[in-house]
Amino acid sequence: MKEAGFIEGQNTLIEYRWAEGHYDRLLALATDLVRHEVTVIVTLGGAPAAQAAKSATLTIPIVFVTGGDPVQLGLVASLNRPGGNLTGVSALSNTLAAKQLELLRELMPAAPLVAFLVNPNNPLTGPDAKDLRAAAHSVGQQILLLNAGAESDIGKAFTLLVQQHATALIVQADPLFNRQPEPLTTLAARHAVPTI
Numbered sequence: 001m002k003e004a005g006f007i008e009g010q011n012t013l014i015e016y017r018w019a020e021g022h023y024d025r026l027l028a029l030a031t032d033l034v035r036h037e038v039t040v041i042v043t044l045g046g047a048p049a050a051q052a053a054k055s056a057t058l059t060i061p062i063v064f065v066t067g068g069d070p071v072q073l074g075l076v077a078s079l080n081r082p083g084g085n086l087t088g089v090s091a092l093s094n095t096l097a098a099k100q101l102e103l104l105r106e107l108m109p110a111a112p113l114v115a116f117l118v119n120p121n122n123p124l125t126g127p128d129a130k131d132l133r134a135a136a137h138s139v140g141q142q143i144l145l146l147n148a149g150a151e152s153d154i155g156k157a158f159t160l161l162v163q164q165h166a167t168a169l170i171v172q173a174d175p176l177f178n179r180q181p182e183p184l185t186t187l188a189a190r191h192a193v194p195t196i
Helices: 023-035 046-056 093-107 125-139 153-163 175-179 182-190
Strands: 041-043 062-066 086-090 113-118 142-147 168-171
Touching: 023 041, 023 046, 041 046, 046 062, 046 086, 046 175, 093 113, 093 125, 093 168, 113 125, 113 153, 125 142, 142 153, 153 182
Parallel strands: 041 062, 062 086, 113 142, 113 168
Antiparallel strands: none
């Protein structure tokens, strides 16, 4: 930014907003930025943050970072010609679930049941689960879908994982899980569940 002549505190002000993993707050936060008449909105919270910003304004430029397909998510019309006021970067991390399953099966070829922890509030959950189930079906692997829409749900998900005798866990790429990995790592270690 400095090379382009933008110096924070001199001619540039950066407004920060965090939803702290609560997707229901995103639209209000984006609307607040629009009210402040910001020049550009940059969303780093994946698809939910980008979708909230898109809902808040049709005119302010939005730069997003997401792990999913921005066309499938309704963020842009196409990758070549995004149209509208959104552009960004997609890491397509949702395509990793099948590879994660492959890695787990190499480490634990006899795992009868693999759990997949997802955030039901994430718009990528449906496609992610579908992709993982297809990969699992092709190799005869059983999958247990576990939902955690808030940090307080993670313990409940592990209780179900233990009750159903899942022997490994794949965690969806999601800001809720990425923001504070300690509850996941602590529970995975406590229950001796290999986790990716």
